[in-house]
Amino acid sequence: DQQVKQNSPSLSVQEGRISILNCDYTNSMFDYFLWYKKYPAEGPTFLISISSIKDKNEDGRFTVFLNKSAKHLSLHIVPSQPGDSAVYFCAASPNAGNNRKLIWGLGTSLAVNP
Amino acid sequence: DADVTQTPRNRITKTGKRIMLECSQTKGHDRMYWYRQDPGLGLQLIYYSFDVKDINKGEISDGYSVSRQAQAKFSLSLESAIPNQTALYFCATSDSGTGTDTQYFGPGTRLTVL
Numbered sequence: 080d081q082q083v084k085q086n087s088p089s090l091s092v093q094e095g096r097i098s099i100l101n102c103d104y105t106n107s108m109f110d111y112f113l114w115y116k117k118y119p120a121e122g123p124t125f126l127i128s129i130s131s132i133k134d135k136n137e138d139g140r141f142t143v144f145l146n147k148s149a150k151h152l153s154l155h156i157v158p159s160q161p162g163d164s165a166v167y168f169c170a171a172s173p174n175a176g177n178n179r180k181l182i183w184g185l186g187t188s189l190a191v192n193p
Numbered sequence: 194d195a196d197v198t199q200t201p202r203n204r205i206t207k208t209g210k211r212i213m214l215e216c217s218q219t220k221g222h223d224r225m226y227w228y229r230q231d232p233g234l235g236l237q238l239i240y241y242s243f244d245v246k247d248i249n250k251g252e253i254s255d256g257y258s259v260s261r262q263a264q265a266k267f268s269l270s271l272e273s274a275i276p277n278q279t280a281l282y283f284c285a286t287s288d289s290g291t292g293t294d295t296q297y298f299g300p301g302t303r304l305t306v307l
Contacts, residue, residue: 088233111294122197122283122298123236168235172294179294180226185235 082106083171085184092191098156100187102169105150109171113181114143114154117166126167127154159191196220197299199284205305212271214302216284225267226285226296227251227259229278236283242267243289274306 084103092098102112110131115123129136129143129152136143142155156163169184197218206212216225227239228251238251240259248259256278258270271278281303285296 113295115298120301120303122285122300125295125297128293128295180238180241181294181296183236185233 080105081185082109083169083182083184085167085169085187087187088185089188089190092159092189094161094191094193095158098154098159098163098189098191100154100156100167100169100189102152102154102184103150104152104171104182106171106173106182107150108173109182111172112143112145112152113170113172114141115168115170116163117168117186123168156189159189161191161193164189164191197284197286197297199282199299199302201302202300203303205307206274207307208275210274210306212274212304214269214282214284214304216267216269216299218265218284218286218297218299220286220288220297221264222286222288222297223264224287224289225261226287227257227267227269228283228285229253229280230283230301231280239269239282271304271306274304276306279304279306 082105113128114126116126117123127138127141129145145152166186166188168186170181200215226241228236237253242261260268281301283301284299287296
């Protein structure tokens with residue numbers, strides 16, 4: 080059973096517009112959430128994260144929003160650039176003492192068109 | 194120099210052969226992970242190690258074994274490779290001291306089993 084769900088396998092956006100990538104989770108014990116970006120033939124790279132005590136975290140063009148009641152988070156990229164074209168993974172970490180490891184979504188492939 | 198390195202980057206082998214994939218890190222992190230990625234299946238955890246004396250099975254450990262030779266080195270072995278182990282393999286590290294579970298990935302190994 081997929082505890083972290085990225086329901087859109089792909090997304091296409093025009094350069095300069097906003098990209099919104101969504102992620103839903105089922106486990107209320109998750110307390111830390113991360114977004115990773117992955118280019119073909121490279122390893123995933125950490126992009127931005129958010130703790131469950133916050134509802135928003137911003138880093139330059141990237142903002143993550145967390146809605147705990149809906150068990151939903153989203154990544155906003157504004158403005159989108161062609162170099163943002165990649166697969167984006169959402170991941171969550173459960174508040175389970177010291178035995179914490181990331182639970183991953185299946186990814187959303189973003190294409191930013193010039 | 195890259196903080197997390199993987200060797201080899203590409204490997205083609207035959208069914209039944211023993212294969213070892215190696216991972217080294219210079220980040221000083223205590224935790225290390227092995228993942229595989231198949232198209233459409235996201236990242237699946239094979240094994241993880243929270244310190245040199247700690248080895249844990251992940252979601253898909255059957256057919257794989259690992260060795261944590263030192264804090265900086267974590268190798269993955271396929272004792273008798275089979276074609277459905279053809280995939281991208283990623284090593285990752287994290288630092289338990291940060292409490293954030295952020296993982297940092299190597300560039301990946303593309304393994305093809307004929």
